[in-house]
Amino acid sequence: DVKVTQxxxxxxxxxxxxxxxxxxxxxxxxxxxxxxQDPGLGLRLxxxxxxxxxxxxxxxxxxxxxxxxxxxxxxLILESASTNQTSMYxxxxxxxxxxxxxxxxxxxxxxxxxxx
Amino acid sequence: xxxxVQSPLSLVVHEGDTVTLNCSYEVTNFRSLLWYKQEKKAxxxxxxxxxxxxxxxxxxxxxxxxxxxxxxxxxxxxxxTGDSAVYLCAATTSGSRLTFGEGTQLTVNP
Numbered sequence: 001d002v003k004v005t006q007x008x009x010x011x012x013x014x015x016x017x018x019x020x021x022x023x024x025x026x027x028x029x030x031x032x033x034x035x036x037q038d039p040g041l042g043l044r045l046x047x048x049x050x051x052x053x054x055x056x057x058x059x060x061x062x063x064x065x066x067x068x069x070x071x072x073x074x075x076l077i078l079e080s081a082s083t084n085q086t087s088m089y090x091x092x093x094x095x096x097x098x099x100x101x102x103x104x105x106x107x108x109x110x111x112x113x114x115x116x
Numbered sequence: 117x118x119x120x121v122q123s124p125l126s127l128v129v130h131e132g133d134t135v136t137l138n139c140s141y142e143v144t145n146f147r148s149l150l151w152y153k154q155e156k157k158a159x160x161x162x163x164x165x166x167x168x169x170x171x172x173x174x175x176x177x178x179x180x181x182x183x184x185x186x187x188x189x190x191x192x193x194x195x196x197t198g199d200s201a202v203y204l205c206a207a208t209t210s211g212s213r214l215t216f217g218e219g220t221q222l223t224v225n226p
Contacts, residue, residue, distance in 0.1 A: 022218075033214075042218040043216040105214055106161065
């Protein structure tokens, strides 16, 4: 079974703090993704990574950065948290693309971040 | 801009009813259409559809894709309270990116 874990289920931070969200997958997947999920907006892609040290901007990268130093780990960083970054953050992983059978993304349990 | 639209956004039914959830998409370099179920936690994978007209089935759930009309439906027969969840539809484009719809909130009352 694919397992994707995230470092925290719930997190409360103050405006201006630096926030690290960590995601680890145990299936040797090449691709990893960070989304945020908000009511009425669905899941929106923040950043993704195809390989170690590689990253690509998604649809809403502003205010975020990422780090992928090891294949199994993908970190999302909020350099200076703001209240509009209060959201549910979901990490996902998948096998390398190019094959229709590998498009399935497997999700972690999510981190509900509140920025006060 | 890639777009996935789901309808209805919410649905309330009674146990035993049959429901049909809709998903239409407009994406460049379309490759596959995925359905997920999300309860109060991470989305869990249901189906991936790549070919038109071929139904995928798992128990009381089934789904079909129409690549000519750019839509997919998810059917749930004999609904149970455990089917209450948000159902997400997503389209894969090149580079393994998923574009998600807003989701359909299904509530099944006893």
